[in-house]
Amino acid sequence: MNQKILVNQIIPFSNVDGEGNRCSIFVQGCQLNCLYCHNSETIQTCRNCGICIEHCPSHALSFQSNLVIYEESQCSHCDTCIMVCPYQSTPKAKAYTQDDLMARIEIYRPYIRGVTLSGGEPTLYADFLTGLAQKIKKLGLTVYIDSNGFFDFEATSPLINIVDGFLLDIKAVDNIEHLCGIKSQLHLKNLEKLLGINKVIEVRTVLLNKHMDQMNTLNQVVDRLEGYPQVPYRLIRAHVTGLKKVQExxxxxxxxxxxEFVAYGDYLNQKGFHNFKLQR
Ligand code: SF4
Ligand code: SF4
Incomplete structure (x- = not known):
């Protein structure tokens, strides 16, 4: 397949994207816009406006034929371009074919247990990633999807069937529109469906005050996890490190x-739910 997708970055070895040492591939593009997003530069594709070029201290960016060109060998990875971009994007995303990505994965293969497809929102590229996942599985590696949960289950079923499981965000319930800019409860329905076919590795919720229905979200998730003791619930404390100034x-x-954060763990314990992790 010669089709390409935009990839924000590839982390060769990660131990926070599922069990074991994993290669994490972050696709570019997401349909949400969460207030606390720490990699908001993955949300949009570059508009080639050129604003970031003059801010680059290493002259790693230039214009060619109205496109912003990124010269990685000159980049000092200061992230200034990301911080000044007004469009939640990056000039550093690169287009990869499946073969390009497999060539990278082959290099890391002896040292990893699997690959996590993250983003951005990987299910936006379900067809491409289904083919990629098939190739990764042939290497004997596991494949996880790190998803916000807002996808068409039927249309995504080839990808769901081939991967080992999902790291699923349940970001909020009642005020998901305020928090993430989407008016839907599809994430809860997809959680139920994925649990029913044993495809959930972990459920995650980022907690912050004021902008989300914390208690309701916890209750909705825990009620659904009843009967699935193998699936842990990870609570993550939102923090400002790495946020853009406007977000902060x-x-x-x-x-x-x-x-305040630990009190939510106490609440779950009192509720009789103990299979959770607190990520401070
Ligand atoms: S991270 Fe961006 S601004 Fe910084 S050197 Fe690289 S291209 Fe330039
Ligand atoms: S990364 Fe942002 S600022 Fe830079 S050219 Fe693209 S849209 Fe413009």
Whole structure:
């Protein structure tokens, strides 16, 4: 397949994207726009506006035929381009074919247990990633999808069937539109469907005050995880490190104290649900 997708970055070895040492591939593009997104530069594709070029201290960016060209060998990885981009994008995303990605994965293969397809939202590229996942599985590696849960289950079923499981975000329930810019409960329905076919590796919720229905979200997830003791629930405390200034200004006051965050773990314990992890 010569089709290409835009990839924001490839992390050769990660131990936070599922069990074991894993190669993580972050696709470019997401249909959500979460207030606390720490990699908001993955949301949109580059508009080639050129604003970032003059800010690059290493002269790694230039214009050619109205396209922004990124010269990786000159890049000092300062991320200034990402911070100044007004369009939640990056000039550093690269287009890869399946064969390009497999060539990278082959290099890391002796040292990894599997590959996690993340983003951005990987299910936006379900057809491409289904073919990629088939090739990865032939190497004897596991494949996980790190997803926001908002996808058409039937249309995504070839990808769902081939991968080993999902790391699924349940970001909020009642006020998901305010938090992430989408008005839908599809994530909860997809959680139920994925649980029913044993395709959930982990459920995750990022917690912050004021902008989400914390208790309701926890209750909705825990109610659905009943009967699936193999599936842990990870609670992640939102923080401002790495956020753009505009994001920090908007949600800074809503960041929980450690005590507030730990209290949600206490709540789950009191509720009789103990299969959770707190990521401070
Ligand atoms: S990260 Fe961006 S701004 Fe910084 S050197 Fe690389 S291309 Fe230039
Ligand atoms: S990365 Fe952002 S600022 Fe740079 S050219 Fe693309 S859209 Fe413009």
């Amino acid at each position: 200004a908007y949600i800074g006051e809503a960041i929980m104290t450690e005590e």
